[in-house]
Amino acid sequence: MESLSHAFKERSVHALKDETLQVALNRAKDGFAVKRAKAVEGLPEFDALRDRAVAIKNHTLENLDHYLERYADAVERNGGKVHWASSAEDARRIVVEICRAAGAKMITKGKSMVGEEVGVNGALEGAGFEVVETDLGEYIIQLAHEPPSHIIVPAVHKTRGQIADLFHENHQKYGLTRKLSEVPEMVNEARQVLRSKYLEADVGITGANFLIAESGTSVIVTNEGNGDLTCSLPRVHIVTAGIEKVVPTAEDATTLLRLLARSATGQDLTTYTTFSTGPKRADDTDGPEEYHVVLVDSGRSTMLADQFREMLRCIRCGACMNHCPVYGAIGGHAYGWVYPGPMGSVLTPLSVGLKEAGNLPNACTLNGHCAEVCPVRIPLPDLLRTLRHREYQLKLGLKPLRWGLAAWVWFTSHPRIYRLGTRVQARMLATLAGRKGRFTRMPLAGGWFKGGRDLPAPQGETFMAVWTRRRKERGQ
Amino acid sequence: MSGRETVLASIRRGLGRGPLGDAARRALDERQGATDSAPLLPKLPKGPLQQVFRAGLEKVSGTMSEVAKLDEVPGAVAGYLAGHGLGPEAAVAPSLESLDWSGAGIQASFGPTRGGDYAGVSLAWRGVAENGSLVLLSGPENPTSLNFLPDHHIVVLHGKDLVAHLEPVWGALRERGEKGWPRTVNVITGPSRTADIELTIQLGAHGPRSLHVLLVD
Numbered sequence: 022m023e024s025l026s027h028a029f030k031e032r033s034v035h036a037l038k039d040e041t042l043q044v045a046l047n048r049a050k051d052g053f054a055v056k057r058a059k060a061v062e063g064l065p066e067f068d069a070l071r072d073r074a075v076a077i078k079n080h081t082l083e084n085l086d087h088y089l090e091r092y093a094d095a096v097e098r099n100g101g102k103v104h105w106a107s108s109a110e111d112a113r114r115i116v117v118e119i120c121r122a123a124g125a126k127m128i129t130k131g132k133s134m135v136g137e138e139v140g141v142n143g144a145l146e147g148a149g150f151e152v153v154e155t156d157l158g159e160y161i162i163q164l165a166h167e168p169p170s171h172i173i174v175p176a177v178h179k180t181r182g183q184i185a186d187l188f189h190e191n192h193q194k195y196g197l198t199r200k201l202s203e204v205p206e207m208v209n210e211a212r213q214v215l216r217s218k219y220l221e222a223d224v225g226i227t228g229a230n231f232l233i234a235e236s237g238t239s240v241i242v243t244n245e246g247n248g249d250l251t252c253s254l255p256r257v258h259i260v261t262a263g264i265e266k267v268v269p270t271a272e273d274a275t276t277l278l279r280l281l282a283r284s285a286t287g288q289d290l291t292t293y294t295t296f297s298t299g300p301k302r303a304d305d306t307d308g309p310e311e312y313h314v315v316l317v318d319s320g321r322s323t324m325l326a327d328q329f330r331e332m333l334r335c336i337r338c339g340a341c342m343n344h345c346p347v348y349g350a351i352g353g354h355a356y357g358w359v360y361p362g363p364m365g366s367v368l369t370p371l372s373v374g375l376k377e378a379g380n381l382p383n384a385c386t387l388n389g390h391c392a393e394v395c396p397v398r399i400p401l402p403d404l405l406r407t408l409r410h411r412e413y414q415l416k417l418g419l420k421p422l423r424w425g426l427a428a429w430v431w432f433t434s435h436p437r438i439y440r441l442g443t444r445v446q447a448r449m450l451a452t453l454a455g456r457k458g459r460f461t462r463m464p465l466a467g468g469w470f471k472g473g474r475d476l477p478a479p480q481g482e483t484f485m486a487v488w489t490r491r492r493k494e495r496g497q
Numbered sequence: 498m499s500g501r502e503t504v505l506a507s508i509r510r511g512l513g514r515g516p517l518g519d520a521a522r523r524a525l526d527e528r529q530g531a532t533d534s535a536p537l538l539p540k541l542p543k544g545p546l547q548q549v550f551r552a553g554l555e556k557v558s559g560t561m562s563e564v565a566k567l568d569e570v571p572g573a574v575a576g577y578l579a580g581h582g583l584g585p586e587a588a589v590a591p592s593l594e595s596l597d598w599s600g601a602g603i604q605a606s607f608g609p610t611r612g613g614d615y616a617g618v619s620l621a622w623r624g625v626a627e628n629g630s631l632v633l634l635s636g637p638e639n640p641t642s643l644n645f646l647p648d649h650h651i652v653v654l655h656g657k658d659l660v661a662h663l664e665p666v667w668g669a670l671r672e673r674g675e676k677g678w679p680r681t682v683n684v685i686t687g688p689s690r691t692a693d694i695e696l697t698i699q700l701g702a703h704g705p706r707s708l709h710v711l712l713v714d
Contacts, residue, residue, distance in 0.1 A: 026683030045695075052696050066539045077531035087517055087525050088510045093501070099678070107507065134661045157702060158693035174693060181695050208691060210700045215703060220612060222658045236678045246645050253641045253681065264504065270530040276537065278663075290628040292557070292690055293704065294569040296682035307609040318504045325511030421505040463529025 022140050022168060025357035026369055026378035032355040033384070045178050046352050056287025057394065058337035064283065074280055074397050076275045078334035082325065088234040088267045089316065095237025099299030101312035106139075112317045113144035116226070116259060119313050120150055121283035123257045125223035129215075131241060131248030132156040133174055134230030134337055135317050136261045137359045138372075141226065152219045155247035157211050164191050170353030172360065173285050173339040178352045181207070215247070225251035225309070230281065230336070231274040232314075237312060238298045240274055242281065242291035249295045258297065258309040264316050265333040271296075277336055280396035284338040320372050332404060334365050334397040341391035341401060342395055347384050356381060363391035363401045370408050379417045382408035447479040454478030538662045539627065546626045546659045547712065553629025554710060557687025558700060561710040570653055571601035573711050574618055577651060578603070581707075588614035592638040608639035610647060617647035617705075621654040623666050624710070628686050631710065632666050635681035643681050650705035652685075654695060656714030 025032065034041055061067045081088055093103040097494045104119075106112035112135075120128060128150050131137065144161075145152045154163040158175040162168065164187045169175030176184070181204065182218045190208055196216050201207050227248045229239040241248045252258045268274050282288040301308030342348040342362025353361030358369045358378065361488055366381035382405040391401045412418055413426070432439045454460055460476045463469070469476060482490075498506070509515060517525075530536070541549050551561050564573050569591065578585055583605050588610040598605040610617060619639055623632040631652050635641045644650060660666060663684070670678060689704030700706055 049696055064539055066537060067521045069537055070539075073532060073537055080531040083512070084517070084525055085512070086505045087522055089505070089508070091526075102500075105504045107500065107503050154702065156693070157691045161693065174696065176693055177696070179694075204694045204697045204699055207694055208702055212701065212703055216612060219703075238678060238682075239674070244689070245691045245693075245702035247702070249641075249683065250522065250645050250703055253645065264508070265642055268531060269525075269528065271670075272529075272536045272664050273531045275667070284596060286692070289553075289556075290684075290686045292685070293685050294684040294686075296678070296684075297680065298678040298682075299680060301680050302636070305638045305640075305680055306633060306637050307642045308635060316504065318507060322504065322507040322511040325508060326513065330511075 022137055022143075022359050022469045024369070024373040024377050026373060026381060027081060027357070029355060029357055029378070029380040029384065032357060036351040036355045041180055041183065042178055042352055045180050046349060049174075049177050050349050053064075053287065053339075057284060057340060057343070058287075060283040060287040060289060061105050063289070064279070067280070067283070070276060070279055071396055071398055073276050075334065077268060077276060078397055081268055081273075082265065082330055082333055085264065085267070085325070088269060089264060092232050092234040092237055092267050093314075093316075095235065096299065096312075096314055099237050099312075101237065101299045101314060104313060104315045106315055106319070109139035109317070109319045112139040112261065112319065112328045113141060115315050116141050116261065117144050117148045118226050119257065119259055120145065121148070121309065123224055125257070126463060127151045127153070127218065127222045127226045127254065128226060128447075129218055129222040129251045130154050130159070130227070131227035131243065131461045132159050132175070133226065133261050134169075134359065135228055135263050136226065137169060139261070139311040139317060139319060141261065151473055153215070153222070155215050155219065155245075155251055156243070156396060157208065157245060157247070160215065161187060164188075168354070168359065170361065171339060171342065172337050172364075174279055178354065180391055219250045219254050222251075222255040223254075224257040224259060225255040226259045226261060227252050229260050229266050229314075231277060232262055232267040233269075233271050233296075234267050235270045238271070238296045240294065240296050242278070242294050244286075244288075244292045246293055249293050252295065252297055253308060256309055257311040257313070257321065258300070260297070260312075260314045262314065262316060264318050265335075281336055281338050283395065284340040284396040324371060327388065328407060329367070329404060331399050332364070332371075334399055335364055336397060338396060339363075340394040340396065344390040344394050346386060346388065346390075363405070364399070367401060367404045367408065375412050375415060375417055379408075379412045382406075382412065444486060447483050448481055450479045451481035507670070514677075536664050538664060541626060541661055546661060547656065547714070549626040549661075550624055550629050550659055553626065554687070554708075555629070558690075559629060559631060559687045559708040559710060561712060563712045563714060565714070567653075567655075567713050568596065570618075570713065571596050571598045571603055572692060572712055574616075574651055575601045575603055577649075577709055578616060581649065583615050583649065587616040587618050587651075588643055589618045590620050590639045590643055592620040592655060593618060609642045611642070612646045614647045616651060617643035618651045618653065619643050621652050621658065621710075623657040623669070624654045624712075625661075625663050625666065625684070626659060627662050630663070630684050630686040632663075633683045633685065634679045636679050641681045641683065644685065645689075645704045648701070648706050649709065650685075650688070650707070651709045652714060653711045656712060661676040
């Protein structure tokens, strides 16, 4: 997918002013956090399982080449085919080739974030295929021609009214005559329309939450049953998966599954956990005839080399964005690429470059909530800080900001001058503020005082001065 | 260089090492998983497994009734259909074909479904008490389409097939030997649902609107 991250600031301002978006975001705000907290409370072993999950992921990443080879061999032993994609471009080409070879016309898709990342839909539509997203949220944003704004609830930014309008515009060809208003009737409308697509499709494309090396199995979790229909009914099943999704055994995947749903939606386990191993067997009466896995690197192997290897533990639960005040205020679209929120602010600059996405690591209060809730303990604030450091070293930030920081560094590393300077400033500002003890206006800082906000003035002495005086008074 | 070699070489560059030696690879193969220790299994609430299973199932809006013998399954299915105002038709897994369906007044079709059936009846391979989950294996005896396309999914579970956690299920799959993993293993925990519109939970998104377990014990 093409990045719009360079326009982060403009898009954030736009998002903050978008009243409909703010209604949708406010509705979502605390729901996820409360549900997650309840689910975690119900599993006393949660923290111990997190430690296990970290160990599982770290071990697998240290031996990633080995486990991927074991995985690929097992897939082929079961009659499936593994395709290796170094880049997003490779992945798009491979998927298009498989669909062409299958003589496909219609393709259904289960939700796949790596599919969004490499831009599978655009490539397939460009090659003349009809592509239908089947996850309700993905389907809604496909109708709206928008990218997802959240990795597990892609249409969280849409209100019921907007969805009713989309169905009204797009479903008249299926016989919908009136505008729907209730959630159950909208879900049912999508169910009816998509049911026929599942049955008609030649190829079904899903992502993978995990790949199991031992058995050559891909695992998806869905609540709707859409991914499961997508991988069962069409003739051909294609799995698109990042190379970091592999784990050694089904037991390892199970440990991660216990964390995934609780962290994502606050469920103990997602409704459907579907394990696919190869195409249908000789005597099976349903299931796909072909099973393909496209393993996508696209920058992941480079992340193995430094501290960003920790990011490859990510199981895409969305807990970090559900607990992020910045995401909660601006939603996912402002970030401008596939992955929003804290995990996206790490991944996006690594994928599309700091020059394009340097603003994202800066849009963070470093409050640490994301790291606290991360089921695989990714130190997201540390990684964001490293990216800020890199941005500074690459001289990418705004010039006035760089000058300001450079001046600040000079002052703080010369304590005598720093103390003198602050002493003079504190006294001057205290005098200027007068008896009120606060400013209501100041040259060049008009923005701060908009809407009646004021600024407390220094009281005339610096902290260091007070400290020294008091020590003297106590005779120390 | 093939795609495989390119990606593997790039991974090794990232890891800062060459390919692993044979001894190292053998050591990895001999491990039981990523960690050296046995999986950490959450402690279940006190009480018989059936009770824990039922609590898990009901938490996710599933329902359950019990029959004493497998022969009583068609009668129980007939009762379920009548109770839900459905006609006496059902798509039934061939694994349950030997039961007397017509004797219970049910017109049963055996095999996969293409979506025209209101009720599907399957046989679970295992039940998992931890979350009230059902484990179903695909095969000619148990077509996967029955698990997803009918509005009502009725699953037969033998009491002896109830286990505490998912982990023993994987052990049992390994013991199937040559047959190993089937094409599809479905772990099903409640009926289909979505929260994609304003985070409002709605049952029956794309899969079954209701899930009923018939426990044979």
